[in-house]
Each structure stands twice: as C-alpha cells, then as structure tokens.
Amino acid sequence: MIEMHTASTAEIDEVDDAVKEILSQLPLDSLKKHSVGILYCCIDFIETGVVSALDKALPFSVLGMTTMASADKSNLGMYNLSLTVLTSDDVLFEAAVTDPLASSDYREKIAATYKRARTALPGEPACVFSFMPYTPDISGTDLASALDAIVGGAPIWGGVTVSLDIYSGSCCTILEGLAQEKVLGVILLYGPVEPEFIVASIPEENVFYEKRAIITSSDGCVLRAVNDMPVLRFFEHLGINVSAQDSATVPLMVDYRDGSTPVLLSIASILEDGSVLCGGPVPEGAYIAMCELTREGILTTTRRSLEKLLQLKRNAVLMMPCVIRYIVMGPQHEEEMRLISGIVGEQAPYIIGYCGGEICPVRDTSGRWRNRFHHYTFTACIL
Secondary structure, three states: OEEEEEEEEOOOOOOOHHHHHHHHOOHHHHOOOOOEEEEEHHHHHHHHOOHHHHHHHOOOOEEEEOOOOEEEOOOEOOOEEEEEEEEEEOEEEEEEOOOOOOOOOOHHHHHHHHHHHHHHHOOOOEEEEEOOOOEEEEEEEHHHHHHHHOOOOEEEEEEEOOOOEEEEEOOOEEOOOEEEEEOOOEEEEOOOOOOOOEEOOOOOHHEEEEEEEEEEEOOEEEEEEOEEEHHHHHHOOOOOOOOOHHHHHOOOEOOOOOOOOOEEEEEEEEEEOOEEEOOOOOOOEEEEEEEOHHHHHHHHHEEEEEHOOOOOOOEEEEEEHHHHHHHOOEEEEEEEHHHHHHHHOOOEEEEEEEEEOEEEEEEOOOOEEEEEEEEEOOOEEOO
C-alpha cells in the first residue's frame, strides 16, 4: 500500500525558512521502507536555492518539474512549491533522468535511462511517472511514444515541463536538486500498485460532432486534408479562421477509431505548405471534430472528473491539468485549483501541477490501458 503526504511553501527568498516549513509538514520519522518525492514549483525556487537545499534535507530522491502553478491542501498559486512524498513498505520507487535530449538521439537516451532504472528493480514496473521536457525540436508526442515503446505495456502518467516564459530556458526537470532543460525524468513504481486514471478534456456540448469529418491526408502529426479538402480550407468552410497567432487556442478532437477514448490535440503551428502540425498523431481515416475551450467548459469537466475520483479507493491523488486551462480561466486563474480544493479537500491527499502537455492512459474496448498524449485536458492518477 502507498501512503501520500504533501507539503508546500510560498517562501522563495529565505531558503532556511522555506526548508523548515516543508519539513515541519512531513512525518519524516514515520515513513515506510521506500519513499520518493515529487515536486512542482516555479523557476524562482530553483534560482534562489530552495530546491537544492530542500533536496539535501530530505532522505529520499525527489523528482520534479517547473510548473505554471501548483497546489496541495495547504496552499496554491503561481509562486508556490508543492512537494508530495509517496511512501510504502511493499512498493519500490526508482527515479532517473536522461542526459539532455536532441532530435537525433532522444530515443536512444530515453531507452538507456529507462533500462538503468528498470535494472534497479526486481521486475517490471506496475506504473511509470514521466516528467518530459519542453523542447522546440522534439514534440511531446514523440517523447511519449519513445517511452511507451520500451515500458512493456506499463501505464505512463505525467506531463511536459512549463514555466511563466517557456522561451527563456526556465522549463526544467529536477532530480535530486539539479534542474536541467531538455532532460526527461521517470519514476518507476514496482509492486502491488493498481493505478486508476481520469482524463477529461471538453464537455460534449463544446465538441461540434455535427462538423466531425474524416482525415484524408496526413503524415504523422502533420494534418494536410480533411474530407479531401486542404485543412485550412476545411477550417474556413466551418467558419473558423486559424492563424499562426491563435492556433494553440483551437482544440481538435481526434477519434482514432480503435475503441479508445478520443484525444484532444492542439495545433502547434501552421506550416509553409498550408498543412498544420498537431500535438499528436492524426492518422488518415481517423475522425476529427472542432472544439471550443471555455471557462464554463473547464469547470464542468473538472467537476465531473472529481465526482468520478471520489468514487474510487484513493490513498494518493496526483493531478496534472494543461496550462492552457489555467490561462483560459483568467483573470481568475486559480479557480480550477480552488474548485478541486473545495471538492477533494480532506477527502484524500492530493497535489496539482499545471503542465504543457499531458500523458495519461485511456482504456480501449478490451479494458486495456493505452498510453496517449493529450492537450487541454485535466488528468489524474489515483493510487
């Protein structure tokens, strides 16, 4: 069985005070045989030395990432550090990070790091947590696919690092106090773990199924034609003007027609030939639907997800919503986190960290977990 403990601080500048505040919230003397930490914070906690000092004060490995905002039951906000401790007598945890990834070698480096972590365990992991880097030249989908190819069918849950300014070099993965760009981190969980996952994107009323169409030309994540029309012309046919400036705010629902739950993807960019680069695979023959992301829709999907969550047995709840949800909620950016706090509250220990793309399994018609990369979604892992 896994137990979960959380702690947080908003103290950025006074390093000793921040560490003391975190330590005071954790039952360090009563942890089980095996423990691991998961950390979400903004870049400021790294720059002032809080993250490094905290790692030195903790008797277990801590893996984490920069986020736009984070929360646990005691605090929430953009300038917040949230730490989760998972501890167990019968579940083992193994954390590792890759060397910096490049488009020419990321598959090999991810495979080598996973193998190194896997050999430290007595068997195959029951679940994998992944903290993926923001890299302009490697998509989150490609990173997730590379990891999925080597985990032997284990479910993968996690997200892409994000920060207040993704272009400033402040999107980092953190292991044992060291924050690095372009590295992918994993935590392997081995033992009697039966995770459940919740993923929700947009309510049905915000998905325009009457405008759903079939992808007729594509290449990997590049969408070229829908219903035999060039994709931009298809959007215009629907009365939707997609430009380079606002493409990220136009969600696409893709139904792979394999029995798994449809996936919500972003438009990453418009290419010179008029095709669009999507945030995930868009295979020919798949259905595609246009969607609308609204404040009301975000809160609706969060409420519905939490209703499902509270029906499950829960020793630990880890949540990663997409950062676009946080942005769309403006100026009440924290409203989704406050809703979660109000509903989950003391019902279960929890942590929230906003990310730049989500990896969360979905079940197919046979009940098997299929690892999928998403955008705009609310995801949760329940242990």
